[in-house]
Amino acid sequence: MRSLDAYEKKRDFDVTPEPRAALVEAGGNRLSFTVQKHDASRLHYDFRLEWGGVLLSWAVTKGPSADPSQKRLAVRTEDHPVSYGDFEGTIPEGEYGGGPVMLWDTGWWEPLHDPEEGLKAGKLHFRLHGTRMRGGWALVRMRRKKGETRDNWLLIKERDSHAGRSADALTNKHRTSVSTGRAMRAIRQGRDPYEPVPHDKPLPRFRKVQLATLRDAPPEGDGWQHEAKFDGYRCLIAVGKGGVRLYTRNGKDWSDRFGALCAPAATLDCRSALIDGEVIAGAGGGDFSALQTALKAGDPLTFHAFDLLALDGDDLTGKPLSERRAVLEDLLRDQPPRGPLRLSPVIDGDGAAALAAICEAGGEGIVSKRRDAPYRGGRGQSWIKAKCIRRAEFVVAGWSPSDKRGRAFSSLVLGSFEHDRLVYRGRVGTGFDQQDLDDLMAALKPLSRKTAPFDEDLPSEAEGSRWVTPKLVVEVAYTEFTSEGRIRHGVYEGLREDKEARDVSAEAEAGTDSGTEDDDRQIGGVRISSSGRVVYPDDEISKGDVAEHYARVAGRMLEHIADRPLSLLRCPDGLSGDCFFQKHAGKDFPDGIKTLPIEEKDGGTEDYMYVTRPEGLLGAAQMGTLEFHIWGARRDRIERPDRMVFDLDPDEGLGFDAVKAAAEDVRDGLQACGLESVPMVTGGKGVHVIVPLRRISEWETVTYFARTFATVLAGRAPDRYTATMSKAKRKGRIFIDWLRNERGATAIAPYSLRARPGAAVAVPVTWDELARLERPDGFHIGDMADRLSRSCPLDAADASGVGATAVDALETWSQG
Secondary structure, eight states, X not given: OOOOHHHHHTOOTTTOOSOOOOOOOOOSSOEEEEEEXXXXXXXEEEEEEEETTEEEEEEESSOOOSOTTOEEEEEEEEEEEGGGGGOOXXXXXXXXXXXXXXXXXXXXXXXXXXXHHHHHHTEEXXXXXXXXXXXXXXXXXXXXXXXXXXXXXXXEEOSSTTOOSSTTHHHHHOOSOTTTOOOHHHHHTTOOTTOOOOOOSBOOOOOOOEEEEEOSSOOOSSSEEEEEOOXXXXXXXXXXXXXXXXEOTTOOBOTXXXXXXXXXXXXXXXXXXXXXXXXXXXXXXXXXXXXXXXXXXXXXXXXXXXXXXXXXTEEOTTSOHHHHHHHHHHHTTTXXXXXXXXXXXXXXXXXXXXXXXXXXXXXXXXXXXXXXXXXXXXXXXXXXXXXXXXXXXXXXXXXEOOOSTTOXXXXXXXXXXXXXXXXXXXXXXXXXXXXXXXXXXXXXXXXXXXXXXXXXXXOGGGTTOEEEOSOOEEEXXXXXXXXXXXXXXXXXXXXXXXXXXXXXXXXHHHTOOSSOTTOOEEETTEEXXXXXXXXXXXXXXXXXXXXXXXXXXXXXXXXXXXXXXXXXXXXXXXXXXXXXXXXXXXXXXXXXXXXXXXXXXXXXXXXXXXXXXXXXXXXXXXXTEEEEEEOSSOGGGTTSOSXXXXXXXXXXXXXXXXXXXXXXXXXHHHHHTTOOOEEEEOSSSOEEEEEEBOTTSOHHHHHHHHHHHHHHHHHHOTTTEEOSOOXXXXXXXXXXXXXXXXXXXXXXXXXXXOSSXXXXXXXEOOHHHHHHOSOTTOOBGGGHHHHHTSOOGGGGSOOBOOSHHXXXXXXXXXXX
């Protein structure tokens, strides 16, 4: 350890705002460096390297130069405390070093040999990882002239990719603070670095955050961007009329806990914004335990922004990540690079290389995100996380008494919720300091209960445990999971107050599926066997998840499909197995699926299926149904359709904008014929334009109208549309499929899942909403709660008849 006696003797800490002298123990893998622009008796730059519990310091008179031919004089000064590395402010005139001090650069340094030997020999070589100073550098001590007392060194840039050619380009280019963005004059005048900007749009509401799915390795391909995985608290920052709000991932208002970030967020130059990111401790290098300490002590916090959900009142979640990122970068462009609000950096290279680089640097892992994907709440496959170290959240189910004096407990009993069932995950008995033990015991006592919260038989290691209601969530590092799904060598990292216990699953971490093929569940009163079987492999959606979707949307969906003959697309083994259509009921079908005899074209009669209640939808899901397809008529008047559908099916290579334009052309033509219509994004690549009908005409009339309408529209723009199924004639065009309107034909039902990777849902939308959508498969299971909170667009359209008036209008329109 070095001495700070010289530093302390030169300063009156009752007058100067500089930090008091304090030696620190080495902490972490990285040694900090800082450069402070200091306008004292003469302007200079103080260059400081952390070593031996202090900051070794040199005064660089002309400032650092990135030109290797420049050798800048660096006069060795007294060692400074490590805490000085964050100092920015004005030292009062008359005090030692009086004048403004700017934090000009900061980061970490990498010695290229033993620093102690280098200091003795007068040659110190190192690599800097800062915002402004990067790459290889050297400090070389000069020989003292006779009678000279100063310890003179030279600061020299080495020749590498970070070298420059202009002597003063580095200092001329960067004239503001890396932490507050202030210039020297503003620091001297004591200006507030966080002057708020007026925001006149309503404060955005919290919305469900998007979550990443754990994988062993990052995804391959060019369509992904990779970012570092932070070890902190997920946070949404809402800025707007009324101030700033900071929310946890579950919507808790933690504006008080994250209060250090409110003032910086208030400076954002916008009318309103909703930003997604992660809060971590200090200047950006702290781990989760450091964050816990920082929150308790009120220490500085850093917010790394990685997504923008809304700006100036506009919802951006439907836009691809590449566009959202560009807007986010523009919003944060004036933020200082080392300030409390920062952009999450995108890591160059493919996923494997990015993960290797992060792991080598001691990071936690990476999150890979599809550049073309919209933002949607919940866990999906467009965000994939891969970890360097193993760490997960667990629920505390109990504790084991300790026989050591002064220790509140010896270990915590852990679990995780898998398909609404608490699963035993082992114990953690290390990583606690005395404050942790006291805080945890105070939180556990009110949750005490007599019985274990697990349904399963517990191993002998859990005997004698004291049980609690499983509400507390902790983060634990571990070496691996055992074959039984329990952690090995767990180390306590901290309490997760931002996460609800019911949301904690360790299934992906453990590499197990607690919902096994033998796992039966009751969903909506219907027994779903093998509910844990994964039916969408890429999306980790199980048979039980499918059933829960149909239970959730049943009320809305049945308004549109009840009492209609339907066809089921069944995939008993999921997308990885065989799928087939079924339109006739079979033996041993669930009671909820009813049958209706219908005469077919050949004069024979077959039993068709229909449903009237949620039990019918869930019974179909129990049989492995993923998609529901419906007739255009109901069973009470089977020969009189009550809906007409135009399926806009684009050729390969045509974008969604072309499909939306086609839908608007269909709408305008139908309006000319006196018919209202509603669009539905199909969850595939096209759009259905749906026309509610009064039941005044039979199939022949409706089919004639649909065929004629499609043919006329295709004739008006033959380079854009075709009304025939011929593959040759569809090249570069959109097929206006009118065949859905023939007797016995079906179309995908509103709110049905699609049996395709991504597990999109077919959703009716308004015409205004369609114009804003970026893709036809952007709605998923996690979006249904929001959709069900709104009225269905299909209910807003008045039914019209395809009678003489409509046919006459069609004739007039066709000639126009």
